Each structure stands twice: as structure tokens, then as C-alpha cells.
Amino acid sequence: MRRLISHWIVGFAIAIGCAGGAGASDLYLLPGDPENGQALHQARCTVCHETQFGGDGSSIYERSPRRVRSIEGLMKQVAFCNRQTRADLNDHEVEDIVAYLNEAFYRFTMD
Ligand code: HEC
Numbered sequence: 225m226r227r228l229i230s231h232w233i234v235g236f237a238i239a240i241g242c243a244g245g246a247g248a249s250d251l252y253l254l255p256g257d258p259e260n261g262q263a264l265h266q267a268r269c270t271v272c273h274e275t276q277f278g279g280d281g282s283s284i285y286e287r288s289p290r291r292v293r294s295i296e297g298l299m300k301q302v303a304f305c306n307r308q309t310r311a312d313l314n315d316h317e318v319e320d321i322v323a324y325l326n327e328a329f330y331r332f333t334m335d
Pocket residue numbers: 265268269270272273276284285287289290291292293298301302305306309311313321
């Protein structure tokens with residue numbers, strides 16, 4: 225999977241409060257670590273999506289219409305699923321999963 229921006233650049237850009245230099249179709253700069261998010265998602269989230277939607281479960285993120293329509297919606301949905309399913313992820317882990325899902329599936333951009 226192609227990484228658009230390495231994690232430390234994202235962290236740095238946020239640390240100095242600067243999202244500048246972002247072009248029209250850049251993905252959101254998110255604080256989470258998508259690689260960690262992918263592992264967490266695999267371990268904690270996919271089984272149920274697989275059972276309900278078949279395959280590797282990712283079709284839930286590519287269906288039409290999708291429930292999630294914005295980056296804010298994605299953050300809320302992941303936090304909601306975390307609570308509902310008692311996955312017991314902390315805020316950082318939720319951020320990591322949001323970063324992973326946006327990079328791999330939703331691809332919301334900043335414009
Ligand atoms: C107990 C089963 C179950 C587990 C565990 C689960 N989900 Fe879900 N998830 C669902 C179902 C069912 C839906 C569809 C809800 C709907 O259509 O209203 C869904 C929908 C979603 C969506 C919205 C998809 C869209 O349409 O855009 C996201 C994002 C999501 N889940 C993320 C997660 C994450 C992250 C985790 C792990 C923390 C997780 N889910 C764990 C059952 C589950």
C-alpha cells in the first residue's frame with residue numbers, strides 16, 4: 225500500500241501547528257499511525273465485518289451509500305464502534321484506526 229506521507233512528517237506538521245504546503249487533493253493530516261491502526265483494526269474490528277459483509281469485511285467501507293461521509297463522521301463512527309463493541313481502545317488507538325481507514329478506504333481530502 226502506498227504511503228502518501230510518512231508518519232513523522234504528519235506528527236511534525238501537527239506539532240508545529242502547520243498544515244501548510246498541502247495541495248488541493250491531499251489527504252487529511254491525521255495524528256494517528258496508519259500502520260498501527262491497520263494491525264489494531266485487523267485484530268479488533270474485522271471479524272464482525274467479515275461475518276456480516278463477507279470477504280475480508282472491507283466492502284463495508286466501500287459500499288454505496290456509505291454511512292461515513294466526512295473525516296469528522298469517520299472519527300465519530302470509529303469512536304462509536306469502539307464503545308458499542310467494547311473494543312476498549314484508547315484515544316490514540318482510535319486515532320490510529322481513523323488514519324488507517326482514511327488512507328486505505330475513505331481517502332477524505334482537505335479541500
Ligand atoms: C459486533 C460487530 C462489529 C464490530 C466488532 C465492529 N463493527 Fe463496525 N460495523 C458493524 C456493522 C453492523 C456496521 C454497519 C452499521 C450500519 O449500517 O448502520 C458497521 C459499520 C462500521 C463503519 C461505517 C461504514 C460505512 O458505511 O461508512 C465503520 C467506519 C466501522 N464499522 C468501523 C469499525 C471499527 C473501527 C471497529 C473496531 C473498533 C468496528 N467497526 C467493529 C459491526 C461491527
